Amino acid sequence: MAGPSSDASDYVVVGAGLAGAATAWQLAARGHQVTLLERDVPAAHDGSSHGSARIFRYAYPDPFYTRAVLDSKALWDGLATEAGAELITPFGAVDYGPKRNPALLAEVLAAAGIDHELVSAAEARGRWPQIAFDTKVLWHPGAGVIDAETSVNAMVALAVRYGAKVLTGWSLDRVERLGGGYRLHSSTGETLDAGNMVISAGGWLPRLLESLPLPAGFLAGLPDFTVRQEQAFHFRYREDSGFSATNWPTFIHKAGDIQTYGLPGGRDAGFAGQKVAEYNGGPGIPSAAEQTGVVDPANRARVVDYVRRCLPGLDPEPYAETTCLFTNTPTEDFLIDRADNLTVVSPCSGHGAKFAPLIGQWAADLATGTGAVPDRFRSTASPALTT
Template identity: 60%
Template sequence: MSSAQFLVVGAGLAGASTAWRLADRGFSVTLVERDVPACAHGSSHGSARIFRYAYPERAYVDLVGASEPGWAELSAVHGAPLITRTGALDFGSDRHPHDLATVLEAAGVDHELLPQEQARERWPQIAFDSDVLLHAAGGVLDAESTVGAMVAAARAKGAQVLTGWPLQRLERTGPGFTAHALDGRTVQAGRVVVSAGGWLPELLGNLSLPSGFLGAFPALEVREENAFHFPYRDGGGSAWPTLIHRRRSGYVYALPGGRDAQFRGQKVAEFNAGRVLTSASTRSGVVDPANRERVVEHVRRFLPGLEPEPYAETTCLFTSTPTEDFVIDEADGVTVVSPCSGHGAKFAPLLGEIAADVALGTGSVPERFRVGSAPVRGG
């Protein structure tokens, strides 16, 4: 039986970041993962996630800025950039690009507001239906490499990493905890951080958390999202930024697909439109044909620079709260760092810092991430 000052459950982006930050502060850490870090069954796999500053609320814009030093630090540790700055575009009647520009202006983030026709001239491969917000600092982050870099950094600071270790329950034992795996193995720790993503709904009641904390915990929704890769018509993607296109009839995002699809095209998906699951363990891995049909039609109408026939497709997990805010809070020695509501990857190095502070009782955490806080919607 191994023991540590901290047990971190889940080696996705948030969990790996927390293990790295705790180990870097000199604490003994055991990181357990039900599969392998950034596994394909979780929410942190693959090489393509949007990095963006554009949010309707200043608080999230500021958090993106606060994450930048951590990204620079982690890229230095990794030995290569983890974010490719392609630029990011926001448009559509319900994306409100002018309102987003006002928020970026107040936050001091460089941006441009482009009339619809001017944007069409600049990016003829995209059929814009509104004015367009561009901010050059946006781009694509490599989630899998980020997790790998954080796990390696944690190991370099002495953290133990156990893979193929699915947590079943936590038991309070003396001043700390005994964590029990499904196969009977155990780990002891003084304090525990749980970052279980889509598995949190089935774990939450087995974490020895106080009833008041559980009663105030926001409802969790796990979705099996669908993502599709469409080839570039011209055979190259050097001119493609990331896109968020939101209309009353749909919310679609797109980004260069990276290694996930041999750099051949754009990854295109609807946001929060997948099948609702009870937990990650009920994921089917089967793409929804109706979802595919809607995304193909969107590509036909709005992305003429792509062939409207996907050459690759996959499913992935989004686990969300009703407000789309994260949960980072602690109760009696157990800190919950989950879920990330489909937009948390860009904050990864910062989430670990906040979680470490919460677990240690130092620093501060945005009130909106506390269990039982007043509902405020993310974006």
């Protein structure tokens, strides 16, 4: 636990979720003096990086993101080797629905040289009868499931191996300028001095921005962040279906009335079923501090109805349910930007987990001035939705 401190670090990273842990790891590996601050514990249950089930996929309508996944996968492989742990389990993925445009996704994957197939709905139903496909289906076998909590802990451990300090139970209250750097104040009166800061606070970011000494022009140029208390439900595999976690792919389905995603639920719910959610289906909240952890009955009813109609391989009554945080930008692009020597990182909109090591690399490059990040992640907004 953190205690009263007058310590100073060259770089202080605030937030030990996937992005913050990756940034601390990258900075420490380059030989910088790093302190990682976390209001609770790494991959905390009330944050955005807890649990064992996040989708890893290559399929995007925007070639930029598909190329970025390729870059990220190389870093994931290196991280897994260095950490000595399996972080991504392969399951493959299916994308379908009249608004998902599987044919366009296939074109993007073909241009990037990524293994895939575009199959008819009838052929797909023959391969995966547990899913009621309504359009052509994109299948790409290289997709899988990220163990988010294990990944966070692996990156934190590597950061510590390279000399970083980790302070848990350290809730940032406000920041003041101190000479050429910053003094951070915790909610319990502790202080820590930093030459440079990286803020990667997930759903706490919108509220925290108010307390950061950032130029007014920079703040005015940031996107409007919205935070949702996303709802996720776990459904058991039907005993008579012959299917289990070993032969269920991950999926994204965009239909007219609902956009859903699903994946094997992992240890989050005892490996007994599929995790299914409506994308951005939960209620909006001002920031993570206002989350209740209470599941919205209307959202549960929509997802249960969807499972009953569209996923015949599942028992349509959830055996477990949870909430998590989605922090969104209007374009669904990330924010990785810097003013003075303070870097703000928000790899958000529900699709950032797969890029975690790459986001850490981008953030470390920007924070140290040794490299750039894609222009679309700076405070000038990107024009196109991504997912």
